[in-house]
Amino acid sequence: xxxxxxxxxxxxxxxxxxxxxxxxxxxxxxxxxxxxxxxxxxxxxxxxxxxxxxxxxxxxxxxxxxxxxxxxxxxxxxxxxxxxxxxxxxxxxxxxxxxxxxxxxxxxxxxxxxxxxxxxxxxxxxxxxxxxxxxxxxxxxxxxxxxxxxxxxxxxxxxxxxxxxxxxxxxxxxxxxxxxxxxxxx
Amino acid sequence: xxxxxxxxxxxxxxxxxxxxxxxxxxxxxxxxxxxxxxxxxxxxxxxxxxxxxxxxxxxxxxxxxxxxxxxxxxxxxxxxxxxxxxxxxxxxxxxxxxxx
Amino acid sequence: xxxxxxxxxxxxxxxxxxxxxxxxxxxxxxxxxxxxxxxxxxxxxxxxxxxxxxxxxxxxxxxxxxxxxxxxxxxxxxxxxxxxxxxxxxxxxxxxxxxxxxxxxxxxxxxxxxxxxxxxxxxxxxxxxxxxxxxxxxxxxxxxxxxxxxxxxxxxxxxxxxxxxxxxxxxxxxxxxxxxxxxxxxxxxxxxxxxxxxxxxxxxxxxxxxxxxxxxxxxxxxxxxxxxxxxxxxxxxxxxxxxxxxxxxxxxxxxxxxxxxxxxxxxxxxxxxxxxxxxxxxxxxxxxxxxxxxxxxxxxxxxxxxxxxxxxx
Numbered sequence: 001x002x003x004x005x006x007x008x009x010x011x012x013x014x015x016x017x018x019x020x021x022x023x024x025x026x027x028x029x030x031x032x033x034x035x036x037x038x039x040x041x042x043x044x045x046x047x048x049x050x051x052x053x054x055x056x057x058x059x060x061x062x063x064x065x066x067x068x069x070x071x072x073x074x075x076x077x078x079x080x081x082x083x084x085x086x087x088x089x090x091x092x093x094x095x096x097x098x099x100x101x102x103x104x105x106x107x108x109x110x111x112x113x114x115x116x117x118x119x120x121x122x123x124x125x126x127x128x129x130x131x132x133x134x135x136x137x138x139x140x141x142x143x144x145x146x147x148x149x150x151x152x153x154x155x156x157x158x159x160x161x162x163x164x165x166x167x168x169x170x171x172x173x174x175x176x177x178x179x180x181x182x183x184x185x186x
Numbered sequence: 187x188x189x190x191x192x193x194x195x196x197x198x199x200x201x202x203x204x205x206x207x208x209x210x211x212x213x214x215x216x217x218x219x220x221x222x223x224x225x226x227x228x229x230x231x232x233x234x235x236x237x238x239x240x241x242x243x244x245x246x247x248x249x250x251x252x253x254x255x256x257x258x259x260x261x262x263x264x265x266x267x268x269x270x271x272x273x274x275x276x277x278x279x280x281x282x283x284x285x286x
Numbered sequence: 287x288x289x290x291x292x293x294x295x296x297x298x299x300x301x302x303x304x305x306x307x308x309x310x311x312x313x314x315x316x317x318x319x320x321x322x323x324x325x326x327x328x329x330x331x332x333x334x335x336x337x338x339x340x341x342x343x344x345x346x347x348x349x350x351x352x353x354x355x356x357x358x359x360x361x362x363x364x365x366x367x368x369x370x371x372x373x374x375x376x377x378x379x380x381x382x383x384x385x386x387x388x389x390x391x392x393x394x395x396x397x398x399x400x401x402x403x404x405x406x407x408x409x410x411x412x413x414x415x416x417x418x419x420x421x422x423x424x425x426x427x428x429x430x431x432x433x434x435x436x437x438x439x440x441x442x443x444x445x446x447x448x449x450x451x452x453x454x455x456x457x458x459x460x461x462x463x464x465x466x467x468x469x470x471x472x473x474x475x476x477x478x479x480x481x482x483x484x485x486x487x488x489x490x491x492x493x494x495x496x497x498x499x500x501x502x503x504x505x506x507x508x509x510x511x512x513x514x515x516x517x518x519x520x521x522x523x524x525x526x527x528x529x530x531x532x533x534x535x536x537x538x539x540x541x542x543x544x545x546x547x548x549x550x551x552x553x554x555x556x557x558x559x560x561x562x563x564x565x566x567x568x569x570x571x572x573x574x575x576x577x578x579x580x581x582x583x584x585x586x587x588x589x590x591x592x593x594x595x596x597x598x599x
Contacts, residue, residue, distance in 0.1 A: 002187065010194045013228075017201045017221045021209065027356055027408050033217055034401060040198075040228050043191075044248075047235040051387045051447070052248050056227065058394035059252065062430070063259055065400045065423060068408075070263050071213050074270060093207030101200035108192045118240025125387060125447065128249070131242030139246055143253050150257045154264035160271055182571025 005046050013039035026071040034064035051125040191232035198225030212269070216262045223255045295382045300369045302377065307511070307518045308335060310551045317559055341507035349410045349500055357409020361505045363402030364512030371395035372519040376450040378532040378540030388449040389437050392523055396479045399516065400426045403481070403488065403497055406509065410500040418496025422481060422488035424566040428573040429478035429485070432471045435581035439468035440527040442588045443598050449523070453531025455598045462528040464591070464599060467584045469528045471577060476520030476554060480513050483558035487566050489513075521550040 016035040023029040037060035045053030121127045132140045166176035175181070198221055205218030230251060234244025311334035319330045348354075374381060374388035385391055400423060407419015441447050443465060444455035452461075462469040478485040489496040501509055525531060525546040532539025592598060 003190075006187075006190060006194075010190070013224075014194060014197045014201065017198055017224070020217055020221070021201075021205045021214070025353065027353060027405070029214075029217070031356060031359075031401070031405065033220065036198075036221065037224060040224050043194075043228060044231045047191075047231050048239070049231055049234065049245065049248070050385065051390060052231070052245060052252075054387050054390045054394050056252060058390065058397055059256065061394070061397045061401050062426075063256070065404050065426075067213070067217070067259065067263075068404060069420070069423060070266070072408075074213055074266060075211055088208065088210055090208050093204050096207060097200045097204035100203055101196055104196035104199065105193060108189050108196065113188060114237060116236060117238050120235070120239035123386065124245070127242045128245040131246055132249070136242070136246050139250065143250065146257060147253065150260050154260045157261075157264035158267040180567050182568060182575075184571050184575050 002046065006043070009039040009043050009046075012036075013043070026075045027068055030064050030068040030071055033067075034060060037064065048120050048124055051128065188232055188236035191236070192229055195225040195229035195232065198222070198228065212262070212266045216259060219258055219262075220255060223251055223258070226251050227255075295380075296373070299372050299382055303369060303372045303515055303518055303522075306522065306547060306551065307514045309548065310518055310555050311514055313552060314555045314558070317556065321559065338507060341502075342504055344503040344506075346503040346505060347500060349412055352411045353409045356405040358505070360402045360405025360407075360409055361501065361508050363398055363405070365508055365515050367395050367398035367402060368512055368515035368519045370398070371516075372522060374449050375519070375522045376453060376526050376531060376543075378538065378543050379450075380540070381450055384450070385448065387447045389441050389447045389452070389527070392449070393434060393437055396516065396520070397430070399479055406501075407488075407497045412500045414493045414495070414499045415497055418488040418490075418493050418499065421490075421493075421496065421566055424570065425478060425481070425485060425487055428566060428570040429475045432573055432577040432581050433475035433479070435578065435585055436468040436472040436475065437527070439465050439581070439585050439588050442585060443592060445592065445597070449526045450531070453526035453533070456530040457533065459599050460528065460530045461598075465528075465584055465588055467580055468588075469524075471581060472524060472528065473550075473554065476517060476524070477558070480516035480520060482513055482517055483554070484561040484564045485569075486563050490563060517554060518547075518551060521554055522547050524550050
């Protein structure tokens with residue numbers, strides 16, 4: 001049964017991943033990437049990682065929709081009404097990627113993989129949670145700080161209006177001068 | 187079976203690498219990076235299931251990879267927005283400031 | 287505790303969900319007739335059902351240079367998301383899927399509406415439709431995090447992500463009583479992900495219907511039915527999460543589940559006509575600045591209660 005599920009979802013993930021770079025329409029490219037992620041999320045669920053697979057599906061749907069908004073904003077020809085191929089060094093990168101795949105495949109088949117050590121626990125999600133709250137607490141803290149730093153850095157990079165634009169030169173203007181008033185009035 | 191999953195992961199990684207190397211637009215390069223990390227996610231899940239299911243380390247690696255994906259996308263779009271605002275372009279060829 | 291239903295029950299989920307949706311649509315028609323001063327007759331109750339064959343037989347509209355694949359896929363994703371999210375809702379003591387991460391699955395399937403509605407807005411290559419789709423994404427960014435925290439509150443209270451476990455943990459006290467902020471935010475978010483009532487901004491009248499503007503025939507039926515199916519699925523999930531599931535005296539568990547679901551549905555449909563439409567940019571500030579800290583504080587309170595009392599009260 002695992003083989004059947006793998007042969008359905010695996011080629012789907014790889015094919016839609018490849019189609020990302022073949023579509024002329026940016027919307028279709030993003031949805032192709034979303035299909036690829038949904039397939040790998042499904043594979044993770046099938047491998048027994050129910051929580052992580054579902055979280056991958058959840059996150060990737062949201063991420064791809066936001067990415068679609070950005071793609072359409074930044075790329076010309078977003079609807080693919082004209083054929084488009086924006087590559088540089090197409091043959092070189094194809095050669096490099098095929099070489100990398102061949103190398104990885106050789107390693108996969110040549111490596112002496114060890115035997116399975118143990119069986120999955122009864123509650124896989126609890127295993128993850130207990131590990132992140134216990135022995136892997138350092139990882140959890142680093143992830144949290146990284147995400148917070150990313151949030152701050154992204155907003156700083158992307159915003160083009162700062163405190164002085166909103167509150168005036170003496171930071172005393174209330175309510176702030178925004179193009180759109182928010183619901184709370186801050 | 188582990189090798190099949192790892193082959194899929196390698197295929198996704200290679201396709202993503204092709205995209206990341208050959209595309210001109212920053213957002214398309216980011217999609218290539220996302221595909222590469224997708225491959226790593228599948229590989230991490232396969233490693234956990236087929237080699238060490240009793241240990242949580244495989245799952246923690248998966249969490250780290252997924253967080254890396256989110257961070258990369260957020261930072262990438264913020265940088266693209268900043269470059270677009272500064273120069274009105276979104277191609278890497280025109281953002282090659284460090285090239286001499 | 288909770289049995290996993292046999293495989294044919296997967297077909298029962300759309301049927302039961304559709305049945306509750308028809309009741310909700312009928313109640314909405316009754317309220318519309320009463321507020322318009324018309325008498326309530328059998329024809330009024332059957333009016334939503336009569337729409338179904340009319341829309342199925344109506345002509346499908348096409349526009350100039352649409353992205354047909356994404357358009358149809360997006361419109362089909364809305365009812366699909368509703369049915370998939372309803373798979374983990376326990377009805378009485380029976381759940382079609384005994385998934386250990388049922389709450390996260392419910393969340394993931396309702397997020398599918400983001401992709402679906404954006405594609406449905408993008409597909410027809412029409413301005414008002416596109417604006418409607420983008421409005422839904424803006425609204426989505428606002429409502430999603432408070433909803434996730436509300437679900438986390440319920441899961442923390444029961445120390446499990448399984449919907450049936452959460453229902454069983456409310457033996458002494460309903461979660462709606464001791465985590466009221468989470469319950470209120472959850473109900474508001476049900477309006478938001480089904481873009482009905484105060485969150486009908488993407489399909490608003492100022493956009494001539496927004497995402498529904500370019501739809502007719504079976505597509506329109508799919509989208510409108512999808513909205514109401516999502517409302518019903520959200521109301522159905524509120525019962526095990528916050529209202530104690532199928533527990534109650536006298537009646538069998540499935541009857542209590544049905545009664546509670548109908549009560550929540552009745553409240554939501556009644557509120558739909560009373561509340562004005564909120565603009566997404568105004569709601570975004572409210573959601574991020576007020577609701578998220580409130581939900582984090584609520585989650586902290588729930589966690590403290592569970593830690594000190596060793597379980598839910």
